[in-house]
């Protein structure tokens with residue numbers, strides 16, 4: 001795209017804010033899905049990235065190969081969780097919490113779903129500049145924790161509802177996440193949610209790395225064994241499935257050797273997981 005026409009991210013997003021964390025996953029999906037299309041195809045992310053004016057130098061260094069591949073793996077896993085839900089509920093509503101510049105809708109759309117991308121107001125303003133709403137892909141401009149938004153989504157228990165939250169929950173303490181999940185389960189019986197989480201070791205490593213890059217952002221919530229923790233949040237939350245980040249991802253021998261080594265270590269230490277809950 002012509003440089004002059006690009007959307008400047010800093011008109012919407014403050015540097016080192018939680019909103020800025022949306023750029024890393026977009027960059028990873030756009031760049032690596034081009035390089036390794038076997039895992040994920042994401043032409044919409046490539047299109048979004050081309051429209052943005054942002055200095056990616058620090059981000060590229062911060063992510064390195066293997067963290068960027070991890071973001072691709074997260075998207076792959078969450079897509080599969082949505083697709084599984086849609087197999088049984090083809091007319092469902094999907095809510096992407098902390099959507100940032102995520103393009104999942106375009107990767108999983110079956111032509112019938114109603115999809116909402118929810119994020120903080122300035123993040124949504126930025127998103128909408130790049131991609132306006134469509135009748136089946138709307139936005140919600142709200143904090144996830146300001147739960148009034150739950151009243152504004154189409155919820156038909158016969159059609160079902162599924163939520164995803166990629167790269168979100170570890171930025172908050174448990175006393176914020178637990179009541180939020182409880183509220184979701186109470187408001188959307190029969191629905192479900194898929195999200196990623198990290199363990200104590202990963203929180204420590206991430207926060208050390210953030211400091212090295214002079215970032216004020218830190219990870220707060222660590223989840224080791226989800227079975228031991230999540231049932232305490234609400235009796236209406238049932239674990240349907242959980243697995244480590246790469247356990248269901250086809251590892252590409254073309255990925256850099258160091259990245260594959262880091263993935264092996266991460267799997268051994270169970271640092272990152274995908275959890276899928278049902279609201280009963």
Ligand SMILES: C[S@@+](CC[C@H](N)C(=O)[O-])C[C@H]1O[C@@H](n2cnc3c(N)ncnc32)[C@H](O)[C@@H]1O
Pocket residue numbers: 018019020021022025026097098099100101102118119120123142143144145165166167168
């Ligand atoms: C790491 S990014 C992940 C973006 C997206 N899920 C993806 O995978 O591409 C985290 C996102 O959560 C959003 N976020 C942070 N706090 C939030 C809140 N209280 N309510 C809604 N969204 C929030 C940020 O603005 C950001 O877009």
